[in-house]
Amino acid sequence: MTIHSDIHRSAFHVGDVVTLKTGGPRMTVIYAGPVVFDAADWLICQWFDEGGHFRQEMFQHETVVAEPRAISAGRARMRMQSYCLRPMA
Numbered sequence: 001m002t003i004h005s006d007i008h009r010s011a012f013h014v015g016d017v018v019t020l021k022t023g024g025p026r027m028t029v030i031y032a033g034p035v036v037f038d039a040a041d042w043l044i045c046q047w048f049d050e051g052g053h054f055r056q057e058m059f060q061h062e063t064v065v066a067e068p069r070a071i072s073a074g075r076a077r078m079r080m081q082s083y084c085l086r087p088m089a
Contacts, residue, residue: 011061012043018064025049026067030056 012018016029027045035042035058043064046056 012064012066015069017067017069018043018045018059019067020059020063021065022063027064 012029012032014029014032016032017026018029019026025047027047029043030046031042031044033041041061043059043061044056045059045064046054049055
């Protein structure tokens, strides 16, 4: 009998770059796995906000999408323009 330990196998890995499905800045995954309060896999991500402040937060896998690690300067400008031009809630 073989027991598989795929329960905590994450689709994301440390060093992956992600964004929220709803939009936002590019974030780097620094942890992927279970946390103290929940056995499900979570991501801890870090990024710099539009003001240059360092941020860190936890997200569920379902709320983010993978992004390429490197992007062209033109694509970065377009992403930031669309992010900055969103109406504030």
